[in-house]
Amino acid sequence: xxxxxxxxxxxxxxxxxxxxxxxxxxxxxxxxxxxxxxxxxxxxxxxxxxxxxxxxxxxxxxxxxxxxxxxxxxxxxxxxxxxxxxxxxxxxxxxxxxxxxxxxxxxxxxxxxxxxxxxxxxxxxxxxxxxxxxxxxxxxxxxxxxxxxxxxxxxxxxxxxxxxxxxxxxxxxxxxxxxxxxxxxxxxxxxxxxxxxxxxxxxxxxxxxxxxxxxxxxxxxxxxxxxxxxxxxxxxxxxxxxxxxxxxxxxxxxxxxxxxxxxxxxxxxxxxxxxxxxxxxxxxxxxxxxxxxxxxxxxxxxxxxxxxxxxxxxxxxxxxxxxxxxxxxxxxxxxxxxxxxxxxxxxxxxxxxxxxxxxxxxxxxxxxxxxxxxxxxxxxxxxxxxxxxxxxxxxxxxxxxxxxxxxxxxxxxxxxxxxxxxxxxxxxxxxxxxxxxxxxxxxxxxxxxxxxxxxxxxxxxxxxxxxxxxxxxxxxxxxxxxxxxxxxxxxxxxxxxxxxxxxxxxxxxxxxxxxxxxxxxxxxxxxxxxxxxxxxxxxxxxxxxxxxxxxxxxxxxxxxxxxxxxxxxxxxxxxx
Amino acid sequence: xxxxxxxxxxxxxxxxxxxxxxxxxxxxxxxxxxxxxxxxxxxxxxxxxxxxxxxxxxxxxxxxxxxxxxxxxxxxxxxxxxxxxxxxxxxxxxxxxxxxxxxxxxxxxxxxxxxxxxxxxxxxxxxxxxxxxxxxxxxxxxxxxxxxxxxxxxxxxxxxxxxxxxxxxxxxxxxxxxxxxxxxxxxxxxxxxxxxxxxxxxxxxxxxxxxxxxxxxxxxxxxxxxxxxxxxxxxxxxxxxxxxxxxxxxxxxxxxxxxxxxxxxxxxxxxxxxxxxxxxxxxxxxxxxxxxxxxxxxxxxxx
Numbered sequence: 001x002x003x004x005x006x007x008x009x010x011x012x013x014x015x016x017x018x019x020x021x022x023x024x025x026x027x028x029x030x031x032x033x034x035x036x037x038x039x040x041x042x043x044x045x046x047x048x049x050x051x052x053x054x055x056x057x058x059x060x061x062x063x064x065x066x067x068x069x070x071x072x073x074x075x076x077x078x079x080x081x082x083x084x085x086x087x088x089x090x091x092x093x094x095x096x097x098x099x100x101x102x103x104x105x106x107x108x109x110x111x112x113x114x115x116x117x118x119x120x121x122x123x124x125x126x127x128x129x130x131x132x133x134x135x136x137x138x139x140x141x142x143x144x145x146x147x148x149x150x151x152x153x154x155x156x157x158x159x160x161x162x163x164x165x166x167x168x169x170x171x172x173x174x175x176x177x178x179x180x181x182x183x184x185x186x187x188x189x190x191x192x193x194x195x196x197x198x199x200x201x202x203x204x205x206x207x208x209x210x211x212x213x214x215x216x217x218x219x220x221x222x223x224x225x226x227x228x229x230x231x232x233x234x235x236x237x238x239x240x241x242x243x244x245x246x247x248x249x250x251x252x253x254x255x256x257x258x259x260x261x262x263x264x265x266x267x268x269x270x271x272x273x274x275x276x277x278x279x280x281x282x283x284x285x286x287x288x289x290x291x292x293x294x295x296x297x298x299x300x301x302x303x304x305x306x307x308x309x310x311x312x313x314x315x316x317x318x319x320x321x322x323x324x325x326x327x328x329x330x331x332x333x334x335x336x337x338x339x340x341x342x343x344x345x346x347x348x349x350x351x352x353x354x355x356x357x358x359x360x361x362x363x364x365x366x367x368x369x370x371x372x373x374x375x376x377x378x379x380x381x382x383x384x385x386x387x388x389x390x391x392x393x394x395x396x397x398x399x400x401x402x403x404x405x406x407x408x409x410x411x412x413x414x415x416x417x418x419x420x421x422x423x424x425x426x427x428x429x430x431x432x433x434x435x436x437x438x439x440x441x442x443x444x445x446x447x448x449x450x451x452x453x454x455x456x457x458x459x460x461x462x463x464x465x466x467x468x469x470x471x472x473x474x475x476x477x478x479x480x481x482x483x484x485x486x487x488x489x490x491x492x493x494x495x496x497x498x499x500x501x502x503x504x505x506x507x508x509x510x511x512x513x514x515x516x517x518x519x520x521x522x523x524x525x526x527x528x529x530x531x532x533x534x535x536x537x538x539x540x541x542x543x544x545x546x547x548x549x550x551x552x553x554x555x556x557x558x559x560x561x562x563x564x565x566x567x568x569x570x571x572x573x574x575x576x
Numbered sequence: 577x578x579x580x581x582x583x584x585x586x587x588x589x590x591x592x593x594x595x596x597x598x599x600x601x602x603x604x605x606x607x608x609x610x611x612x613x614x615x616x617x618x619x620x621x622x623x624x625x626x627x628x629x630x631x632x633x634x635x636x637x638x639x640x641x642x643x644x645x646x647x648x649x650x651x652x653x654x655x656x657x658x659x660x661x662x663x664x665x666x667x668x669x670x671x672x673x674x675x676x677x678x679x680x681x682x683x684x685x686x687x688x689x690x691x692x693x694x695x696x697x698x699x700x701x702x703x704x705x706x707x708x709x710x711x712x713x714x715x716x717x718x719x720x721x722x723x724x725x726x727x728x729x730x731x732x733x734x735x736x737x738x739x740x741x742x743x744x745x746x747x748x749x750x751x752x753x754x755x756x757x758x759x760x761x762x763x764x765x766x767x768x769x770x771x772x773x774x775x776x777x778x779x780x781x782x783x784x785x786x787x788x789x790x791x792x793x794x795x796x797x798x799x800x801x802x803x804x805x806x807x808x809x810x811x812x813x814x815x816x817x818x819x820x821x822x823x824x825x826x827x828x829x830x831x832x833x834x835x836x837x838x839x840x841x842x843x844x845x846x847x848x849x850x851x852x853x854x855x856x857x858x859x860x861x862x863x864x865x866x867x868x869x870x871x872x873x874x875x876x877x878x879x
Binding site: 054056059060081082083085086089090092094097098099100101102103105106109110111112113114115116117118119122123126144155158159162357360362381382383385386387389390391393395397398399400401411412415416447461462465 | 710711712715716719727730731737745746748749751752753754755756757771774775778779782783786787788789790791792793794795796797798799800801802803804805806
C-alpha cells in the first residue's frame, strides 16, 4: 500500500462552541514531493484543513475532531509534544505576527532551540539556510527593520531550518507587494524542485501560483469539491466556480471560447492562432504619431484647465519628510477631480500612503499645499474632516472595538454630531450595511467576522458618516476575487452618485476593471497619470494579464469586458 | 511617542553577554548595598561615566524624562510620611489625613535624598543593561536556566514597540473618524482615550494568539531546549571581570565592617569619620568600577 506524505480520512472538525463543522467528511492525500494548491473562497475551510495537517487543529484551537490525519502513515494523535514540527513546517499569512526574536539569525535558530538541536548542528543549519535564502547580509539586522518580503523570507527560512519534509503555507503573499510576493513564490517553487519538499499552499491570488502547482484542490463549505490538475481545475472553475477563474481563463470563458488557458503565455498562443487565422490582421499596435501627440497635449492640459470647484483634492509641489529623516514626497503635484474613481499605483516607498494621509489631514506638507474641495488643509485637523472625507487604513481591525457592528456605526455618527437611535440613523445604517452585504451581522461582534467582512465592516463605520470622498489604503489586500468584485462594483456605484474615491492598490487587475483614472507614483512624485487604457495598455509591470495576453494584437485592451468583446468579434470573423 | 533605542548586535559583540550583563548588575547591587552618600555619589558618577562611554546618555535622559515625576512624588511622600530624626526643620499643628501632623527633619530629608541617589543609580544601571545587551542576547544568556521567563521577557520587549506603533495607528484612525483628543476637560480627554485602549487590548490579544500559534508550529513547548549562542569568552572579558570581582569583594568587605553604611538617625553622622580612614576604600572602588566602564566603552568603527 502506498504511504502518502499526508493523508486525511473521514475528517470532520468543529471549532469550539460551533454547531456547524468547519471541515466535513474529508478524504484527501498529498504525495511526497508534490506541490499542491488549496483554493476556494474565504471561509471555505482551507486554513483549517491546513492546520489539521500539522496538528495545530485541534491541539491549539480546541474543538471536536473526527477521522484521522496521518503523516507518512503515522496518526498525528500518536505524535506527542509537537514533535510533528520536525516533519511538517508551517508559514502563516502575516509576517509581523510570526516572528518571535529580534534578530534575523536568532529568529532562524528559534525553532532549532525548541527541537533541542545540538549547538554545532544548529550553527551549520543556520548558516546553510541563510545562504540558501540569501539572508546572510541581514543576519545581524533587527527583524523589525526588515521589509514585509524580507520578514516573510525569514519566517520561511526559520521553518526550513528545521528541515521539514512538508511545508504548509497559509496565504504567505497576501500582505506583500507584487514584487516581494513573486520572490517568495519563486523561492517556494525552488525548494519544491531542488529539495524535494512537499508543498501545500493556500492562496487567494490564483493567477500567481496556479502554473506552479502539480495539483489543485478546491474547497467549498468545508468539503473538497475538486481535486485534479491545474488544467482540469480551469474547466471545473469555468463550469461551477467562476469566482475562482484566473483573469486569462475568465477572458476566454466570457469571450465564448472553448480554450482554458492558465498563463498569459497560453492565452497569447490561443490569441495568436485566432488572429493569424484571419486573412488580414488589423494594425492596432499603436496610435499614429499625430493622435499620440494630441492625447499627450490633452493630458497635459486636462489638469491645468480644470476649474477649482471641480477638484476634490489637489496637491501642489508637496514635500514631506518623516522624523527619521527620509524624504517621501518630493514636490508632488496631483489633481483628483470630484466624482472620479482614482487608483494610485506605485512601488513600496513611492509615497502612496503618505499622500493619502495628507488628503485626510493626518499629515501636513512641509512645503507646498494640499487642498480638499478648494480648502487649504495646512491648519485643519483630521477630526475636522470626518464626515466629509472618509479614510480607511490598511488594518480594518483598528476600526472595530465595540460589542456589535451597530454600536460601531453609531459611534462613528456620534463623533461628528449625527443622530443615533432615531429613524434617520437607522435608515442610514441599515442602507449602508445592506449595500455592503453586512445587514445579517448587524448585532454580531465585528471582530468575529471573516477577513473580507471585517474590511467591509470597517468601511461601513466610515460610510455611515456619509462622506463625499473616500480614501482607501489597499482595500483589496487579502480579499478573494469574489469579494474584490463586490467591493469594486460597490465603489463604482458610489462614484456614480457624484462622490469621489481615491484608493491605493497593488492589484493592477482591480485598478483596470474599476478605476476611471490611474496615477503612478514614483520616488515621491507623480510619474504618470491617465485613464486605465492610457496607463496600462503598454505597461510592462503595470499591465493587467488581459492586456499582456493581447499585446501586439490589440494594444488598447485592458479590461475583461474589452478583451471578451474582441475575442467574440474575432471568433465571428474566423467563423465567417 | 519616543522609543528607547535598542543596541544593534554588531556593536557589542566584542564582549560576552555575561560580561555586558554583569556590569550593570554589579552597579545595581552596590547601589542596594551602599548607604553612605559619598559612596552613592561615586556610584552615580561611575554609572553616568559608563553611560557616556557606551553612548547611552541620551537613552538615560529619555528614561528620566518619563521617570522624574515618579522620583519627585516618591521623594515628597517619603519625606512627609517619615517623621524620624532629631533636627526638626518644621513642625505643623494641623492633622492631615494619611500624613498626620507634618514634621520635617533634616535627617529624613537626607535619608530620602540618599534613596533618590540610589534610585538614580538603579535607573542608570537598567538603562546601561538595556542599551548594552540586545534582547536576543539577553534571552540567550538567561534561557538556559530561566527558559519560559526569558521567552515572556522577549515577547514583552517586542510587545512594547508593537503597542507603541499600534497606538499611533489607532489614534490616527480615530481622528479620521472625528475623535478630537485634545478638546474638553481632562476627564473628557481621558474618556476619549478609552476606545483607544479597547482597540489596543483586542489587537494585542489577537496578535499574541498568532505569535503563540507560530511558536507552537515551530515546536515551542516540546520540553528541553538548547541555546543558540554566538557568545565567546575572550581575554577581554577576563580583563573586565577582574576589577568587577575585586570591586564586589571590596564592597562586601566594607559592608561587613559597616564602613559603607551611614547613620542617618537619630542625628546625621559625620560624612568623613575618623579623619577619613573609613573612606579609604572610596578611591579604590572608584578605580575598580571605572576600569570596566572604560574597557566596555563603545568603539567607533571606521567604515
